[in-house]
Amino acid sequence: MAGKKSQKAGWTRRDFFNWTLNLVMGVITILVAIPAVGAAVSPAFHKAAPVWVNLGAQLGLQQSSIQAGSGGVGTVVKAPYSYVEVDHWAKFPASDYAYLRYIGGACAFYILSPICTHLGCHVNWIQADNQFYCPCHGSVYTVDGLNVSGPAPLPLGVFRWKVVANAVWVARESTFTHAHQRSAKAPKEPCLKEA
Amino acid sequence: MYTRIVRWIDERLMVSPLWRDMADHPVPAHVNPSERVSAFVYCFGGVTFLLIIAQFVTGMFLTMYYVPDIINSYNSTKYLMHHVLFGQQLLSMHNWGSSLIIIMVTLHMLRIYWMGAYKKPRELNWIVGVTLLLIVLGFGFTGYLLPWDEKAYFATQVGVSFTKYVPFIGPALLKVVSGGSKIGAATLTRFFAIHVLFLPALLIVLLGLHFLMIRRQGISGPY
Numbered sequence: 001m002a003g004k005k006s007q008k009a010g011w012t013r014r015d016f017f018n019w020t021l022n023l024v025m026g027v028i029t030i031l032v033a034i035p036a037v038g039a040a041v042s043p044a045f046h047k048a049a050p051v052w053v054n055l056g057a058q059l060g061l062q063q064s065s066i067q068a069g070s071g072g073v074g075t076v077v078k079a080p081y082s083y084v085e086v087d088h089w090a091k092f093p094a095s096d097y098a099y100l101r102y103i104g105g106a107c108a109f110y111i112l113s114p115i116c117t118h119l120g121c122h123v124n125w126i127q128a129d130n131q132f133y134c135p136c137h138g139s140v141y142t143v144d145g146l147n148v149s150g151p152a153p154l155p156l157g158v159f160r161w162k163v164v165a166n167a168v169w170v171a172r173e174s175t176f177t178h179a180h181q182r183s184a185k186a187p188k189e190p191c192l193k194e195a
Numbered sequence: 196m197y198t199r200i201v202r203w204i205d206e207r208l209m210v211s212p213l214w215r216d217m218a219d220h221p222v223p224a225h226v227n228p229s230e231r232v233s234a235f236v237y238c239f240g241g242v243t244f245l246l247i248i249a250q251f252v253t254g255m256f257l258t259m260y261y262v263p264d265i266i267n268s269y270n271s272t273k274y275l276m277h278h279v280l281f282g283q284q285l286l287s288m289h290n291w292g293s294s295l296i297i298i299m300v301t302l303h304m305l306r307i308y309w310m311g312a313y314k315k316p317r318e319l320n321w322i323v324g325v326t327l328l329l330i331v332l333g334f335g336f337t338g339y340l341l342p343w344d345e346k347a348y349f350a351t352q353v354g355v356s357f358t359k360y361v362p363f364i365g366p367a368l369l370k371v372v373s374g375g376s377k378i379g380a381a382t383l384t385r386f387f388a389i390h391v392l393f394l395p396a397l398l399i400v401l402l403g404l405h406f407l408m409i410r411r412q413g414i415s416g417p418y
């Protein structure tokens with residue numbers, strides 16, 4: 001080894017091997033790190049798609065809302081649905097309900113989420129008072145789902161919905177209320193009907 | 196910057212001599228492939244170690260998605276392969292890595308055998324080495340069941356069935372190894388625990404012993 005050293009460049013044989021070793025180890029580290037870190041941060045690249053669930057036949061829902069109301073004007077009825085909850089790799093049957101009201105006109109239905117915007121309890125519809133009451137901490141909402149009393153900070157969520165083959169489908173979203181979340185100053189009765 | 200950090204730590208803990216002792220440890224000419232190309236056979240143990248480190252890393256990240264449960268293990272593996280960024284690559288690296296380790300550890304053992312490096316004073320390191328080999332094979336066997344697909348299930352059924360030929364305790368041993376009287380939920384959790392906790396702990400301890408003995412005795416040869 002003696003005499004082989006190139007003094008001018010200031011590089012010894014030892015330096016060369018040292019750097020080659022570092023380079024090779026660096027490349028290996030990167031090759032392992034890419035899929036490892038990629039898999040770990042993968043959730044950041046996932047967009048949550050809404051799950052469309054079937055509430056039942058359009059005509060039946062319309063009639064039950066009108067029958068529950070008075071004078072041909074529909075009122076709030078519970079519209080139960082069941083669906084397959086897909087949680088990443090886990091799939092299991094689940095069920096919930098929406099509050100549906102037939103409002104006539106171009107936007108036939110007004111469909112509210114039952115999830116209280118305070119801490120997520122299911123609110124109860126009380127026909128006699130024309131209001132929703134939350135059993136947990138007493139929040140009160142109007143028939144349009146606007147929060148009027150109690151700790152609830154926002155109105156009830158409104159479902160986007162559409163008609164497919166004479167059935168009403170609503171979009172269950174991954175938001176807190178599973179529906180479109182209105183801000184406090186949003187319009188009273190948005191029409192979220194989709195084609 | 197780097198030197199300043201090192202100096203700051205050394206002022207307090209004086210660790211760089213420990214590192215230098217490892218990094219500057221002279222490699223005899225007969226073990227150095229840059230002196231004599233055929234010395235590459237001395238790298239097999241080191242390559243095995245490198246692969247083991249990669250296996251630890253990929254395995255740790257796989258555990259972020261894998262569920263050791265008969266309903267979800269297959270589905271979570273499928274989810275990892277199809278919906279996770281680089282998930283397929285991550286799983287493949289772990290899968291191929293396991294085979295590479297077994298190949299490299301075998302080559303390493305053959306090197307020891309052919310050179311007679313197991314002879315006095317290195318008998319104890321040969322024994323530790325054989326234990327390491329069994330641990331590596333144990334990783335392979337327990338890991339194979341984890342995706343809970345058809346191949347995994349029946350390969351494990353065949354694998355564990357050998358234990359029933361052990362004299363006297365065979366049938367009882369079979370039940371202990373499979374966690375019950377058939378391959379099922381308890382087999383999977385058992386194999387998972389062995390694969391990700393018991394074997395790694397054992398492996399680390401025995402590798403520590405292996406390397407300590409090599410440092411203590413020096414590498415064998417030249418022949």
Ligand code: HEM
Pocket residue numbers: 236237238239240241242243244247300303304306307312313317320321322323324325326327328331402405409413414415416
């Ligand atoms: C988990 C797998 C193993 C790893 C990571 C490993 C690692 C190493 C390393 C890095 C060396 C230094 C010399 C060389 O690389 O050839 C070595 C030496 C040695 N290994 Fe292993 N080894 C493993 C398994 C085994 C097995 C299965 C045996 C034999 C049954 C064994 C027996 C030995 C012996 C006797 C030496 C000393 C060789 C000498 O002084 O020339 N090792 N091992």
Ligand code: FES
Pocket residue numbers: 116117118119120121134135136137138139150151152
């Ligand atoms: S959850 Fe409804 S008021 Fe608290």
